[in-house]
């Protein structure tokens with residue numbers, strides 16, 4: 001992998017692992033999976049209209065994220081149902097447009113499996129920018145975010161502008177899921193969010209510590225993944241997610257044993 | 263007496279159904295201990311959520327001087343929610359809320375995760391969170407449910423002290439005796455206000471609404 005690609009992979013998974021903690025706690029774990037699949041729809045639209053894929057997909061996914069959240073948080077439809085609908089419609093659009101032409105099949109498999117080696121400076125700068133925004137968000141709004149995830153009614157009663165906090169989380173998550181899709185593909189992108197977050201939630205108490213540990217887990221697994229990729233030539237996405245899964249299982253077992261002993 | 267909360271003609275329906283509360287008006291003075299009783303589904307929690315600014319009433323309006331602290335009836339939190347008692351309380355009130363911890367004897371569970379606490383301990387933390395914004399009005403939904411005799415007494419002493427210092431306290435409870443013996447003024451709510459006034463005169467309305475008498479100890 002090129003240096004740019006390695007750096008990009010590490011930064012993208014770091015950002016995802018940070019956002020993963022509030023997403024899991026806000027019961028939005030499925031949002032990642034839903035959005036990554038609907039990103040496929042964005043790629044399809046870009047191809048169909050001859051637009052530049054990354055910006056088109058970013059905007060499309062952002063709109064989908066806002067749609068999912070607005071429909072489900074206004075209580076009109078249950079969240080998992082909305083996600084399931086958008087999930088499949090994104091895939092349908094992708095298959096319809098990209099799966100049919102002989103030229104575009106390449107796009108479809110690239111979108112599904114990611115294109116970890118084709119990373120430009122432009123992608124890297126975007127990833128860094130998003131990481132900085134995410135850090136700013138977490139550091140500035142940490143208390144509000146904790147209370148929002150804890151209980152929305154209570155957060156409202158404390159005068160927290162919950163919509164502002166929730167939509168910020170949503171916008172950051174939608175954008176970073178697209179960057180994750182670009183690197184590890186539609187199928188694996190949400191793993192970068194959910195697995196490190198769950199791993200850390202088994203192990204520590206404290207919201208701040210959970211975010212820190214989630215980032216650490218992600219850094220370790222991604223770095224290990226990069227090294228293994230270099231040695232073996234496997235796809236980095238698969239290797240990183242596999243490493244994350246091992247960590248997850250270890251922390252789950254540790255948690256089980258610890259609660260038995262207590 | 264200076265009014266810290268004034269609510270006028272509150273009416274609310276959920277998603278276009280029948281009103282769950284209708285024309286409810288009330289006002290609280292500084293330092294008043296106010297109790298609300300009523301059967302299940304009579305609109306008590308709805309009233310509290312409106313007063314706490316969590317839901318907007320369909321009709322009517324609420325005026326509050328200062329801040330309002332809200333303690334929910336119950337709360338569901340994700341099983342692995344990592345936040346500790348300390349984190350939650352300081353997230354609400356910053357460092358200034360450290361004295362709330364001492365008052366409520368929370369320092370023994372300071373570093374525990376909220377999800378690992380017992381039902382009663384959770385309730386006390388929720389009260390602590392509400393207090394740490396230094397409210398002029400404290401709204402409590404079922405403050406004594408799940409509390410043991412010891413803590414019930416402790417909370418009561420604490421609430422009385424709080425009201426002595428000028429905080430208006432509004433509590434909703436199924437424990438009619440607790441309300442009738444401790445509140446300065448009570449409301450019997452059953453969608454509409456069935457009674458409002460001194461607890462000693464509430465007997466008849468309570469009988470009517472609950473279909474049975476209550477003997478006050």
Ligand SMILES: Nc1ncnc2c1ncn2[C@@H]1O[C@H](COP(=O)(O)OP(=O)(O)OP(=O)(O)O)[C@@H](O)[C@H]1O
Nearest residue numbers: 276277282300301302303304305306307308309335
């Ligand atoms: N979110 C909601 N959506 C629709 N209806 C609701 C909602 N919350 C409450 N209700 C209805 O409004 C009515 C009043 O409910 P509320 O929770 O205010 O009663 P309550 O007096 O607090 O009852 P309890 O003593 O059981 O706590 C009930 O009939 C209930 O079914």
Ligand SMILES: [Mg+2]
Nearest residue numbers: 306307308335
């Ligand atoms: Mg209630």
